[in-house]
Amino acid sequence: MSSENRTAGSGRLLTGLAWAVLLLGLWLWGREITDGSESGSSAPTTGDVAAVGRPPGVALPAAHKPLKPAKPQRVDVPSIGVTAPVVARGLDTQGAIEPPPYETPHTVGWYGNGIEPGAPGTALFVGHVDTETKPAVFYGLSAAKPGERIRVTRADGTIAVFTIDDVQVFKRDRFDAQKAYGPRDKSRAELRLITCGGAFDRKTRGYTANVVVSAYLTGVAEPRAG
Template identity: 70%
Template sequence: MSTDEEKSSGSGRLLTGVAWAILLTGLWLWGRGAADGAGGASAPTTGDVAAVGRPLGVPLPPAREPLAPVGPSRVEIPSIGVSAPVVARGLDAAGAVEPPPFATPDTVGWFGTGTRPGAAGAALLVGHVDTSTEPAVFYGLSAARPGETVRVTRTDGTVAVFTIEDVRVVGRDRFDARKVYGVHRPGRAELRLITCGGTYDGKTGSYTANVVVSAYLTDARGV
Protein backbone atom coordinates (compact mmCIF):
# COMPACT_ATOMS: atom_id res chain seq x y z
CA MET A 1 0.00 0.00 0.00
CA SER A 2 1.36 3.37 -0.89
CA THR A 3 2.24 5.59 2.05
CA ASP A 4 2.12 8.83 0.05
CA GLU A 5 -0.33 11.12 1.78
CA GLU A 6 -3.32 12.24 -0.25
CA LYS A 7 -4.47 15.83 0.35
CA SER A 8 -8.04 17.08 0.77
CA SER A 9 -9.41 19.81 -1.47
CA GLY A 10 -12.25 22.22 -0.76
CA SER A 11 -14.70 20.91 1.79
CA GLY A 12 -14.33 17.32 0.60
CA ARG A 13 -12.60 14.70 2.71
CA LEU A 14 -10.13 12.18 1.40
CA LEU A 15 -9.09 8.73 2.57
CA THR A 16 -5.36 9.33 2.83
CA GLY A 17 -2.28 7.27 2.13
CA VAL A 18 -1.42 7.62 5.82
CA ALA A 19 -4.68 5.96 6.84
CA TRP A 20 -4.22 3.22 4.25
CA ALA A 21 -0.69 2.58 5.40
CA ILE A 22 -1.79 2.04 8.99
CA LEU A 23 -4.71 -0.15 7.97
CA LEU A 24 -3.06 -2.32 5.37
CA THR A 25 0.41 -2.62 6.79
CA GLY A 26 -1.54 -4.23 9.62
CA LEU A 27 -3.14 -6.54 7.07
CA TRP A 28 0.29 -7.43 5.71
CA LEU A 29 1.65 -8.26 9.15
CA TRP A 30 -1.48 -10.24 9.99
CA GLY A 31 -1.44 -12.03 6.64
CA ARG A 32 2.06 -13.37 7.14
CA GLY A 33 0.91 -15.44 10.10
CA ALA A 34 -2.85 -15.75 9.89
CA ALA A 35 -4.00 -15.69 6.25
CA ASP A 36 -4.22 -19.47 6.29
CA GLY A 37 -6.79 -19.35 9.11
CA ALA A 38 -4.30 -20.06 11.88
CA GLY A 39 -4.34 -18.13 15.11
CA GLY A 40 -8.08 -18.27 15.69
CA ALA A 41 -8.13 -14.99 17.63
CA SER A 42 -11.50 -14.22 19.13
CA ALA A 43 -13.08 -10.81 18.72
CA PRO A 44 -12.01 -8.37 21.42
CA THR A 45 -14.65 -7.11 23.82
CA THR A 46 -12.93 -4.19 25.52
CA GLY A 47 -10.41 -1.46 24.86
CA ASP A 48 -9.86 -0.29 21.31
CA VAL A 49 -12.89 -1.86 19.64
CA ALA A 50 -16.47 -0.66 19.90
CA ALA A 51 -19.44 -2.64 18.59
CA VAL A 52 -21.85 -0.39 16.70
CA GLY A 53 -24.49 -2.74 15.38
CA ARG A 54 -25.14 -5.86 17.42
CA PRO A 55 -28.69 -5.55 18.76
CA LEU A 56 -29.61 -8.35 21.12
CA GLY A 57 -31.82 -11.11 19.80
CA VAL A 58 -30.89 -10.87 16.12
CA PRO A 59 -31.24 -14.46 14.83
CA LEU A 60 -28.28 -15.59 12.75
CA PRO A 61 -28.30 -18.68 10.51
CA PRO A 62 -25.87 -21.59 10.97
CA ALA A 63 -22.57 -21.55 9.13
CA ARG A 64 -22.20 -23.50 5.92
CA GLU A 65 -19.19 -25.66 5.24
CA PRO A 66 -16.43 -23.81 3.33
CA LEU A 67 -16.20 -23.87 -0.45
CA ALA A 68 -13.27 -24.63 -2.70
CA PRO A 69 -10.84 -21.71 -2.93
CA VAL A 70 -11.83 -19.52 -5.88
CA GLY A 71 -11.09 -15.82 -6.33
CA PRO A 72 -13.79 -13.10 -6.23
CA SER A 73 -15.03 -10.94 -9.09
CA ARG A 74 -17.88 -8.92 -7.57
CA VAL A 75 -19.34 -8.06 -4.16
CA GLU A 76 -22.89 -7.00 -3.33
CA ILE A 77 -24.31 -5.68 -0.07
CA PRO A 78 -27.97 -5.02 -0.92
CA SER A 79 -28.87 -3.33 2.37
CA ILE A 80 -26.47 -0.44 1.75
CA GLY A 81 -26.62 -0.36 -2.04
CA VAL A 82 -23.17 -1.76 -2.80
CA SER A 83 -22.60 -3.63 -6.06
CA ALA A 84 -18.98 -3.40 -7.12
CA PRO A 85 -16.26 -5.20 -9.03
CA VAL A 86 -13.46 -6.78 -7.01
CA VAL A 87 -9.82 -6.70 -8.06
CA ALA A 88 -6.86 -8.45 -6.47
CA ARG A 89 -4.27 -6.18 -4.90
CA GLY A 90 -0.69 -7.11 -4.23
CA LEU A 91 2.18 -5.64 -2.24
CA ASP A 92 4.01 -2.47 -3.17
CA ALA A 93 7.74 -1.86 -2.94
CA ALA A 94 7.42 -1.07 0.76
CA GLY A 95 5.78 -4.42 1.47
CA ALA A 96 2.27 -3.09 2.13
CA VAL A 97 -0.94 -3.91 0.25
CA GLU A 98 -1.88 -1.53 -2.55
CA PRO A 99 -5.37 0.00 -2.26
CA PRO A 100 -7.75 0.26 -5.20
CA PRO A 101 -6.79 3.30 -7.31
CA PHE A 102 -8.51 6.58 -6.41
CA ALA A 103 -9.38 6.82 -10.09
CA THR A 104 -11.77 3.87 -9.55
CA PRO A 105 -13.47 4.72 -6.23
CA ASP A 106 -16.30 2.24 -6.87
CA THR A 107 -13.91 -0.73 -6.98
CA VAL A 108 -13.21 -3.06 -4.04
CA GLY A 109 -9.78 -4.50 -3.42
CA TRP A 110 -9.20 -8.09 -2.33
CA PHE A 111 -6.04 -9.08 -0.43
CA GLY A 112 -5.10 -11.48 -3.20
CA THR A 113 -2.41 -13.43 -1.36
CA GLY A 114 -4.78 -14.23 1.47
CA THR A 115 -7.92 -16.33 1.80
CA ARG A 116 -10.34 -16.55 -1.10
CA PRO A 117 -13.94 -15.61 -0.20
CA GLY A 118 -15.88 -18.77 0.63
CA ALA A 119 -12.83 -20.84 1.54
CA ALA A 120 -11.90 -21.61 5.14
CA GLY A 121 -10.27 -18.64 6.84
CA ALA A 122 -10.89 -14.88 6.79
CA ALA A 123 -10.95 -13.22 3.36
CA LEU A 124 -10.29 -9.48 3.26
CA LEU A 125 -12.08 -6.92 1.08
CA VAL A 126 -11.09 -3.25 1.33
CA GLY A 127 -12.52 -0.09 -0.19
CA HIS A 128 -12.29 3.67 0.01
CA VAL A 129 -14.83 5.59 2.06
CA ASP A 130 -14.62 8.77 -0.02
CA THR A 131 -12.55 10.84 -2.40
CA SER A 132 -11.90 14.58 -2.34
CA THR A 133 -15.28 15.23 -3.96
CA GLU A 134 -17.64 12.30 -3.47
CA PRO A 135 -18.51 9.17 -1.49
CA ALA A 136 -16.70 6.00 -2.52
CA VAL A 137 -17.71 2.34 -2.59
CA PHE A 138 -17.69 1.71 1.18
CA TYR A 139 -19.07 5.07 2.25
CA GLY A 140 -22.12 3.40 3.83
CA LEU A 141 -20.31 0.41 5.32
CA SER A 142 -20.79 1.50 8.93
CA ALA A 143 -24.58 1.36 8.37
CA ALA A 144 -24.47 -2.40 7.72
CA ARG A 145 -26.08 -4.48 10.45
CA PRO A 146 -25.95 -8.08 11.73
CA GLY A 147 -28.26 -10.43 9.88
CA GLU A 148 -27.82 -8.64 6.56
CA THR A 149 -26.36 -10.39 3.54
CA VAL A 150 -23.14 -9.99 1.59
CA ARG A 151 -22.89 -11.80 -1.74
CA VAL A 152 -19.54 -12.48 -3.39
CA THR A 153 -19.60 -13.67 -6.98
CA ARG A 154 -16.53 -15.75 -7.73
CA THR A 155 -14.62 -16.21 -10.95
CA ASP A 156 -16.13 -19.65 -11.58
CA GLY A 157 -19.67 -18.20 -11.46
CA THR A 158 -20.50 -19.48 -7.98
CA VAL A 159 -21.87 -17.07 -5.40
CA ALA A 160 -20.75 -17.22 -1.77
CA VAL A 161 -23.46 -15.83 0.50
CA PHE A 162 -22.30 -14.41 3.83
CA THR A 163 -24.30 -13.20 6.84
CA ILE A 164 -23.01 -10.21 8.77
CA GLU A 165 -22.47 -10.98 12.43
CA ASP A 166 -20.59 -7.94 13.66
CA VAL A 167 -19.87 -4.30 12.84
CA ARG A 168 -17.03 -2.58 14.67
CA VAL A 169 -15.18 0.70 14.71
CA VAL A 170 -11.51 0.17 15.58
CA GLY A 171 -9.39 3.09 16.73
CA ARG A 172 -6.15 3.46 14.77
CA ASP A 173 -4.18 4.27 17.91
CA ARG A 174 -4.77 0.78 19.30
CA PHE A 175 -5.00 -1.25 16.13
CA ASP A 176 -4.34 -4.97 16.69
CA ALA A 177 -4.30 -6.75 13.34
CA ARG A 178 -4.60 -10.25 14.80
CA LYS A 179 -7.67 -9.36 16.85
CA VAL A 180 -9.33 -7.46 14.03
CA TYR A 181 -8.57 -9.85 11.17
CA GLY A 182 -8.01 -13.16 12.90
CA VAL A 183 -10.50 -15.99 12.36
CA HIS A 184 -13.33 -15.76 14.87
CA ARG A 185 -14.22 -19.46 14.73
CA PRO A 186 -11.73 -21.96 13.31
CA GLY A 187 -13.00 -23.95 10.35
CA ARG A 188 -15.48 -21.35 9.13
CA ALA A 189 -15.35 -19.36 5.90
CA GLU A 190 -15.32 -15.74 7.04
CA LEU A 191 -15.23 -12.32 5.39
CA ARG A 192 -13.96 -8.92 6.50
CA LEU A 193 -15.05 -5.73 4.75
CA ILE A 194 -12.89 -2.79 5.74
CA THR A 195 -12.73 0.96 5.24
CA CYS A 196 -11.75 4.04 7.20
CA GLY A 197 -14.09 5.50 9.80
CA GLY A 198 -14.27 7.56 12.93
CA THR A 199 -13.67 11.24 12.30
CA TYR A 200 -11.50 12.96 9.73
CA ASP A 201 -8.61 14.86 11.31
CA GLY A 202 -7.68 17.75 9.06
CA LYS A 203 -4.45 18.36 10.96
CA THR A 204 -3.05 14.89 10.30
CA GLY A 205 -4.90 14.29 7.04
CA SER A 206 -6.27 10.94 8.16
CA TYR A 207 -9.21 9.22 9.78
CA THR A 208 -9.15 8.20 13.44
CA ALA A 209 -10.50 4.67 13.03
CA ASN A 210 -11.42 1.83 10.69
CA VAL A 211 -14.82 0.24 10.12
CA VAL A 212 -14.61 -3.55 10.13
CA VAL A 213 -17.62 -5.66 9.13
CA SER A 214 -17.34 -9.37 9.92
CA ALA A 215 -19.45 -11.97 8.14
CA TYR A 216 -19.46 -15.75 7.73
CA LEU A 217 -20.55 -18.13 4.97
CA THR A 218 -24.15 -19.29 5.28
CA ASP A 219 -25.14 -20.26 1.74
CA ALA A 220 -23.79 -20.83 -1.75
CA ARG A 221 -25.32 -20.69 -5.20
CA GLY A 222 -24.27 -22.46 -8.34
CA VAL A 223 -22.09 -24.95 -6.51
Protein backbone atom coordinates in the same frame (compact mmCIF):
# COMPACT_ATOMS: atom_id res chain seq x y z
CA MET B 1 -19.43 14.51 6.64
CA SER B 2 -19.15 18.23 5.92
CA SER B 3 -18.06 19.68 2.58
CA GLU B 4 -15.20 21.39 4.38
CA ASN B 5 -13.86 18.04 5.56
CA ARG B 6 -14.42 16.48 2.16
CA THR B 7 -12.07 18.96 0.51
CA ALA B 8 -9.31 18.66 3.04
CA GLY B 9 -6.55 18.39 0.45
CA SER B 10 -4.67 16.02 -1.79
CA GLY B 11 -3.96 12.47 -0.71
CA ARG B 12 -7.02 12.08 1.50
CA LEU B 13 -8.43 9.10 -0.33
CA LEU B 14 -5.34 7.00 0.27
CA THR B 15 -4.05 7.95 3.70
CA GLY B 16 -6.63 6.45 6.06
CA LEU B 17 -7.00 3.20 4.17
CA ALA B 18 -3.27 2.82 3.68
CA TRP B 19 -2.78 3.03 7.44
CA ALA B 20 -5.15 0.10 8.05
CA VAL B 21 -3.70 -2.11 5.37
CA LEU B 22 -0.15 -1.30 6.47
CA LEU B 23 -1.01 -2.85 9.80
CA LEU B 24 -2.47 -5.78 7.92
CA GLY B 25 0.75 -6.29 6.00
CA LEU B 26 2.82 -6.22 9.16
CA TRP B 27 0.44 -8.61 10.90
CA LEU B 28 0.55 -11.05 8.02
CA TRP B 29 4.33 -10.86 7.95
CA GLY B 30 4.63 -11.39 11.68
CA ARG B 31 2.35 -14.43 11.62
CA GLU B 32 4.01 -15.82 8.48
CA ILE B 33 0.69 -16.31 6.70
CA THR B 34 1.30 -14.31 3.55
CA ASP B 35 1.25 -17.58 1.64
CA GLY B 36 -2.49 -17.80 2.38
CA SER B 37 -2.21 -20.75 4.71
CA GLU B 38 -4.43 -19.04 7.34
CA SER B 39 -5.93 -16.64 7.66
CA GLY B 40 -15.78 8.54 6.00
CA SER B 41 -18.68 7.77 7.71
CA SER B 42 -18.61 5.66 10.78
CA ALA B 43 -20.43 4.85 13.95
CA PRO B 44 -19.33 6.78 17.08
CA THR B 45 -16.46 5.16 18.94
CA THR B 46 -15.90 4.63 22.64
CA GLY B 47 -12.91 2.91 24.22
CA ASP B 48 -10.52 0.72 22.27
CA VAL B 49 -13.18 -0.99 20.18
CA ALA B 50 -16.70 0.20 19.59
CA ALA B 51 -19.17 -2.34 18.23
CA VAL B 52 -22.35 -1.49 16.43
CA GLY B 53 -23.21 -4.87 17.86
CA ARG B 54 -25.92 -7.44 17.39
CA PRO B 55 -29.43 -6.10 18.06
CA PRO B 56 -31.35 -8.13 20.65
CA GLY B 57 -33.35 -10.93 19.09
CA VAL B 58 -31.37 -11.14 15.85
CA ALA B 59 -31.03 -14.84 15.08
CA LEU B 60 -28.05 -15.71 12.91
CA PRO B 61 -28.04 -18.77 10.64
CA ALA B 62 -25.74 -21.74 10.96
CA ALA B 63 -22.45 -21.65 9.10
CA HIS B 64 -22.27 -23.34 5.70
CA LYS B 65 -19.38 -25.69 5.11
CA PRO B 66 -16.47 -23.96 3.34
CA LEU B 67 -16.20 -24.10 -0.45
CA LYS B 68 -13.38 -24.90 -2.80
CA PRO B 69 -11.23 -21.82 -3.50
CA ALA B 70 -12.34 -19.50 -6.31
CA LYS B 71 -11.36 -15.90 -6.97
CA PRO B 72 -13.91 -13.13 -6.30
CA GLN B 73 -15.32 -11.07 -9.14
CA ARG B 74 -18.02 -8.90 -7.56
CA VAL B 75 -19.35 -8.06 -4.11
CA ASP B 76 -22.89 -6.98 -3.31
CA VAL B 77 -24.17 -5.65 0.01
CA PRO B 78 -27.83 -4.89 -0.79
CA SER B 79 -28.67 -3.31 2.57
CA ILE B 80 -26.24 -0.43 2.00
CA GLY B 81 -26.46 -0.24 -1.78
CA VAL B 82 -23.03 -1.67 -2.59
CA THR B 83 -22.48 -3.51 -5.85
CA ALA B 84 -18.90 -3.37 -7.02
CA PRO B 85 -16.26 -5.22 -8.99
CA VAL B 86 -13.46 -6.85 -7.01
CA VAL B 87 -9.81 -6.70 -8.05
CA ALA B 88 -6.87 -8.57 -6.55
CA ARG B 89 -4.29 -6.40 -4.80
CA GLY B 90 -0.88 -7.32 -3.41
CA LEU B 91 1.44 -5.80 -0.84
CA ASP B 92 3.67 -2.89 -1.74
CA THR B 93 7.31 -2.46 -0.69
CA GLN B 94 6.23 -1.09 2.71
CA GLY B 95 4.06 -4.09 3.51
CA ALA B 96 0.73 -2.42 2.81
CA ILE B 97 -1.97 -3.79 0.55
CA GLU B 98 -2.19 -1.69 -2.58
CA PRO B 99 -5.64 -0.07 -2.37
CA PRO B 100 -7.95 0.14 -5.38
CA PRO B 101 -6.71 2.72 -7.89
CA TYR B 102 -7.61 6.39 -7.45
CA GLU B 103 -9.39 6.28 -10.79
CA THR B 104 -11.80 3.58 -9.59
CA PRO B 105 -13.02 4.57 -6.10
CA HIS B 106 -16.05 2.29 -6.49
CA THR B 107 -13.89 -0.82 -6.88
CA VAL B 108 -13.18 -3.14 -3.94
CA GLY B 109 -9.70 -4.57 -3.37
CA TRP B 110 -9.20 -8.18 -2.29
CA TYR B 111 -5.93 -9.34 -0.73
CA GLY B 112 -5.06 -11.70 -3.54
CA ASN B 113 -2.25 -13.53 -1.73
CA GLY B 114 -4.59 -14.56 1.05
CA ILE B 115 -7.83 -16.49 1.40
CA GLU B 116 -10.35 -16.67 -1.44
CA PRO B 117 -13.88 -15.84 -0.20
CA GLY B 118 -15.81 -18.99 0.61
CA ALA B 119 -12.69 -21.06 1.31
CA PRO B 120 -11.67 -21.87 4.91
CA GLY B 121 -10.12 -18.88 6.64
CA THR B 122 -10.65 -15.13 6.45
CA ALA B 123 -10.89 -13.33 3.11
CA LEU B 124 -10.03 -9.63 3.28
CA PHE B 125 -11.70 -6.89 1.23
CA VAL B 126 -10.75 -3.20 1.44
CA GLY B 127 -12.37 -0.15 -0.08
CA HIS B 128 -12.21 3.63 0.10
CA VAL B 129 -14.75 5.52 2.17
CA ASP B 130 -14.57 8.69 0.06
CA THR B 131 -12.49 10.76 -2.30
CA GLU B 132 -11.67 14.45 -1.94
CA THR B 133 -15.02 15.36 -3.47
CA LYS B 134 -17.53 12.51 -3.09
CA PRO B 135 -18.38 9.23 -1.34
CA ALA B 136 -16.61 6.05 -2.46
CA VAL B 137 -17.62 2.39 -2.45
CA PHE B 138 -17.63 1.78 1.32
CA TYR B 139 -19.00 5.16 2.40
CA GLY B 140 -22.01 3.52 4.08
CA LEU B 141 -20.20 0.50 5.49
CA SER B 142 -20.66 1.45 9.14
CA ALA B 143 -24.45 1.38 8.59
CA ALA B 144 -24.35 -2.38 7.91
CA LYS B 145 -26.05 -4.51 10.56
CA PRO B 146 -25.67 -8.05 11.88
CA GLY B 147 -27.97 -10.45 10.08
CA GLU B 148 -27.64 -8.66 6.73
CA ARG B 149 -26.22 -10.49 3.73
CA ILE B 150 -23.11 -10.04 1.61
CA ARG B 151 -22.98 -11.80 -1.75
CA VAL B 152 -19.64 -12.52 -3.43
CA THR B 153 -19.74 -13.66 -7.05
CA ARG B 154 -16.85 -16.03 -7.69
CA ALA B 155 -14.93 -17.06 -10.79
CA ASP B 156 -16.36 -20.60 -10.68
CA GLY B 157 -19.87 -19.24 -11.22
CA THR B 158 -21.06 -19.67 -7.65
CA ILE B 159 -22.21 -16.89 -5.34
CA ALA B 160 -20.94 -17.21 -1.79
CA VAL B 161 -23.52 -15.78 0.61
CA PHE B 162 -22.16 -14.39 3.88
CA THR B 163 -24.10 -13.19 6.91
CA ILE B 164 -22.80 -10.24 8.91
CA ASP B 165 -22.25 -11.13 12.54
CA ASP B 166 -20.30 -8.10 13.76
CA VAL B 167 -19.60 -4.46 12.89
CA GLN B 168 -16.82 -2.73 14.80
CA VAL B 169 -14.93 0.54 14.74
CA PHE B 170 -11.28 0.23 15.77
CA LYS B 171 -9.56 3.37 16.98
CA ARG B 172 -6.24 4.07 15.32
CA ASP B 173 -4.24 4.48 18.52
CA ARG B 174 -5.50 1.21 20.06
CA PHE B 175 -5.72 -1.02 17.00
CA ASP B 176 -5.80 -4.80 17.56
CA ALA B 177 -4.88 -6.55 14.30
CA GLN B 178 -5.81 -9.99 15.61
CA LYS B 179 -9.35 -8.87 16.44
CA ALA B 180 -9.68 -7.02 13.14
CA TYR B 181 -8.24 -9.58 10.76
CA GLY B 182 -8.00 -12.88 12.63
CA PRO B 183 -10.57 -15.67 12.24
CA ARG B 184 -13.39 -15.89 14.79
CA ASP B 185 -13.81 -19.62 14.11
CA LYS B 186 -11.10 -21.43 12.16
CA SER B 187 -13.56 -24.03 10.91
CA ARG B 188 -15.59 -21.41 9.03
CA ALA B 189 -15.21 -19.43 5.83
CA GLU B 190 -15.15 -15.80 6.94
CA LEU B 191 -15.07 -12.38 5.29
CA ARG B 192 -13.94 -8.91 6.38
CA LEU B 193 -14.91 -5.65 4.72
CA ILE B 194 -12.62 -2.81 5.84
CA THR B 195 -12.61 0.94 5.31
CA CYS B 196 -11.69 4.19 7.03
CA GLY B 197 -13.72 5.51 9.93
CA GLY B 198 -13.80 8.05 12.69
CA ALA B 199 -12.84 11.66 11.96
CA PHE B 200 -10.43 13.01 9.37
CA ASP B 201 -7.33 14.33 11.11
CA ARG B 202 -5.94 17.32 9.20
CA LYS B 203 -2.59 17.07 10.97
CA THR B 204 -1.86 13.46 10.04
CA ARG B 205 -3.96 13.64 6.85
CA GLY B 206 -5.64 10.37 7.77
CA TYR B 207 -8.66 8.96 9.54
CA THR B 208 -8.71 8.21 13.26
CA ALA B 209 -10.30 4.75 13.04
CA ASN B 210 -11.25 1.87 10.79
CA VAL B 211 -14.61 0.21 10.24
CA VAL B 212 -14.44 -3.59 10.11
CA VAL B 213 -17.48 -5.64 9.08
CA SER B 214 -17.16 -9.34 9.89
CA ALA B 215 -19.24 -12.02 8.17
CA TYR B 216 -19.25 -15.78 7.72
CA LEU B 217 -20.42 -18.12 4.96
CA THR B 218 -24.04 -19.21 5.38
CA GLY B 219 -25.07 -20.31 1.90
CA VAL B 220 -24.33 -20.71 -1.80
CA ALA B 221 -26.45 -19.34 -4.62
CA GLU B 222 -26.38 -20.02 -8.33
CA PRO B 223 -26.24 -17.06 -10.73
CA ARG B 224 -29.62 -15.86 -11.90
CA ALA B 225 -30.50 -16.72 -15.46
CA GLY B 226 -30.36 -13.79 -17.86
